[in-house]
Amino acid sequence: MTDSARAEQGEADEQAATPRSMRVATALARKGSDEFVKPGRLVEVRFVKGQSLSLTASRLLALMILTAGGDAWRDIPHRMRKADIRRGHKGNERIVDMLEELHRTLFAEDDKSWRGKRATKRFNLIQASWEEVEDGDKETGWIEWQFTPDARRLIQESETYAVMNRQAVLGFRSAYALKLYEEGALRLHRRQPVWKVDIVGLRAALGIDPDKYGDFAQLRRKVLKIAKTEIDQLAHFTVEWQEMRRGRAVVEIEFRFAPKGAPSQIATVDELARHSAGRKARREQTVEKVVAIGDQKAADPAEVTHLLKAVTTSLSTKKDGEPDTSAQPWARFPRGKLHFGVTEQAARAIGLRYGGGWDVDLIADAYRETMGDRLGSLSGTKLEKSWKGFCEAFFARRGRPA
Known part of the structure; x- marks a missing residue:
């Protein structure tokens, strides 16, 4: 056999040994599109009772699978830039939290014990990870990781897979919606668009804490309805479900996933290309009120100065004219409109000065949505600087309103 023939035979053997899902990945x-593959066994693996992944950690795992691509099943390290994880955030502190969460989260599958008895096997998906430590104030660097032997085995055993969209994965605001999206993408590819699951199995698959949403009406409202609205907006399919009851209790659910028609697919592609700010309003079909820069009276420097003066006065005096030492501006970011109150007026002044003429409340809604739970941990100068930086970034990404 010639060298070229041996090389061709080796390539053929390698191709045959490569799992089908990895060949598709x-x-x-190679196409360079936003689509990527998640092996079916990884989609179907369930969380250990009481454990689940946060939305950010779930996204990181998806990015890891995307980055590893067709080599995810191999016993080799994989690498990714931190900038590809941060998505515009300046700091890397969240990356550490996400990596540690992936390390400590346990998954489970049915197996057999050494005696041949039914058993539950528990395992992690990430074996080891390395994070480069930045020099000075540089926000650069890479992370490196290896999947565990159990994760690689699941990938290698996967004959089916879910084809997912990167922008859709990063666009979800609910971890439950992202997990249900994976389940739907897998079943549509199998051409078995129905998923029938009991309530215990649903909780294990979606990672719903046993102590949360004990009443099914809560689970329907807080999990299923929210997941449906996000999937219908961002996925290439829609989802419906039917509840099976025993007496008055819901004991089983049958989900049905249906591919979108051409017009809906185009609308989804357009939505994924748009910025996430205002996505909820578009989903709920409410109007974004954007004021043109020429008509934005509040952008007048005189009004900004007036607002800042009002904030200073409010901080310096009580109603009886005595100095007020109890006022605490920037204790938390305002929950409502930026009109009344010390922090509200201060935040409005910053939004008007650095937001490029966009409606300040629109920017505030986008800020709350982007920050999520992290917003509760910010106060004082850090919160003020974070809000200012977001206003500047919002204007830089969108330009001036039309």
Whole structure:
């Protein structure tokens, strides 16, 4: 056999040994599109009772699978830039939290014990990870990781897979919606668009804490309805479900996933290309009130100065004219409109000065949505600087309103 023949035979053997899902992952990576593959066994693996992944950690795991591509099943390290994880955030502190969460989260599958008895196997998906430590104030660097032998085994055993969209994965605001999206993408590819699952199995698959949403009406409102609205807006399919009851109790759910028609697919592609700010308003079909820069009276420097003076006066005096030492501006970011109150007026002044003429309350809604739970941990100067930086970034990404 010639050298070329041996090389061709080796390539053929390698191709035959490569899992089907990994061959598809390699092909999608070569296309350079936003689509990527998640092996079916990884989609179907369930969380250990009482454990789940946060939305940010779930996204990071998806990015890891996307980055590893057709090599995810191999016993090799994989690498990714931190900038590809941060998505515009300046700091890397969240990356540490996400990596540690992935390390400590346990998954489970049915297995057999050494005696041949039914058993539950528990395992992690990430074996080891390395994070480069930045020099000075540089926000650069890479992370490196290896999947565990159990994760690689699941990938290698996967004959089916879910084809997912990167922008859709990063666009979800509910971890439950993202998990249900994965389940739907997998079943549509199998051409078995129905998923029938009991309530215990649903909780394990979506990672719903046993102590949360004990009443099914709460689970329907807080999990299923929110997941449906996000999936219908961002996915290439829609989802409906039917509840099976035993007496008055819901004991089983049958989900049905249906591919979108061409017009709806185009609308989804357009939505994924738009900025996430205002996505909820578009989903709920409410109007974004954007004022043109020429008509934005509040952008007048005189009004900004007036607002700042009002804030200073409010901080310096009580109603009886005595100095007020109890006022605490920037204790938390305002929950409502930026009109009344010390922090509200201060935040409005910053939004008017650095927001480029966009409606300040629109920017505030986008800020709350982007920050999520992290917003509760910010106060004082850090919160003020964070809000100012977001206003500047919002204007830089969108330009001036039309």
